[in-house]
Amino acid sequence: MNNEKLLLKLKTIITPYVQNEEGLNNLSEETDFIQDLEINSANLVDVVLDVEDEFDIEIDNESMEKMLTVKASIEVIEGKLAAK
Amino acid sequence: MIGNDVVDLQLANLESNWQRKGWLQKIFTAAEQEKIHTAKDQNLQVWTFWSMKEAAYKAHQRSFSKKPVFNPTKIECTSAHKVCIDKSTYDVHTTYTNRYVYSIATQYNATHYYSEMFSGTVDLKKQLEQIIFQKTGNTSVISLKKDENGIPHLYTDTHNLQISCSLTHHGKYFAFVLII
Numbered sequence: 001m002n003n004e005k006l007l008l009k010l011k012t013i014i015t016p017y018v019q020n021e022e023g024l025n026n027l028s029e030e031t032d033f034i035q036d037l038e039i040n041s042a043n044l045v046d047v048v049l050d051v052e053d054e055f056d057i058e059i060d061n062e063s064m065e066k067m068l069t070v071k072a073s074i075e076v077i078e079g080k081l082a083a084k
Numbered sequence: 085m086i087g088n089d090v091v092d093l094q095l096a097n098l099e100s101n102w103q104r105k106g107w108l109q110k111i112f113t114a115a116e117q118e119k120i121h122t123a124k125d126q127n128l129q130v131w132t133f134w135s136m137k138e139a140a141y142k143a144h145q146r147s148f149s150k151k152p153v154f155n156p157t158k159i160e161c162t163s164a165h166k167v168c169i170d171k172s173t174y175d176v177h178t179t180y181t182n183r184y185v186y187s188i189a190t191q192y193n194a195t196h197y198y199s200e201m202f203s204g205t206v207d208l209k210k211q212l213e214q215i216i217f218q219k220t221g222n223t224s225v226i227s228l229k230k231d232e233n234g235i236p237h238l239y240t241d242t243h244n245l246q247i248s249c250s251l252t253h254h255g256k257y258f259a260f261v262l263i264i
Contacts, residue, residue: 034152035234042100042134044154045110064110065155
């Protein structure tokens with residue numbers, strides 16, 4: 001899966017939790033889930049669970065710890081997919 | 085060091101389904117999960133622990149100027165009033181109504197903090213200015229800036245007031261707490 005496809009899939013996953021639509025329109029690798037998209041911190045867990053379901057991977061706590069930005073999340077997903 | 089967190093219970097129940105498979109396990113330690121499962125009001129216990137963890141995390145992040153991380157199982161509610169993160173322990177005071185849960189975390193049982201809660205729309209900056217004036221006599225215009233780690237600081241013009249503060253908002257509720 002290339003980076004662009006992965007970004008699109010991630011965007012679909014996070015969209016229902018985003019409270020700042022403008023942040024979503026300007027989505028980039030640098031986008032921060034809490035600061036830029038105003039995703040409620042309790043919903044970060046849902047993002048992680050949705051990512052696990054969508055990509056059929058398991059995200060351990062150490063990886064989850066980093067998943068606060070688009071870039072870090074893509075890195076985690078790529079790493080887990082490569083290890084499959 | 086201080087941190088606070090409010091949970092609007094009505095909104096939390098709309099936004100989150102804590103009964104979703106895997107949800108509790110990603111957030112709570114085995115001991116916390118056990119306490120949730122045996123609680124009389126499981127929903128209230130979930131959001132109480134959540135708000136305690138968030139409040140303690142904010143105090144901890146400020147103490148150590150830490151970059152944000154998301155690892156809620158490393159923040160453990162060891163009793164109804166204590167939260168441990170790494171080697172630090174925070175004292176947490178939680179207030180309940182049937183509409184919200186509100187936690188304030190401090191270190192070394194600090195009692196000289198001031199907290200206020202609002203519902204609906206509020207001019208937070210104006211409220212902060214009023215409190216700072218009442219407590220310190222400082223009449224300056226106050227501005228609120230977050231640093232690169234997302235930690236808020238209070239300034240007059242360019243001068244950092246060095247007042248430890250924490251802000252929280254969820255649904256209908258806003259609250260701030262200051263060590264002043």
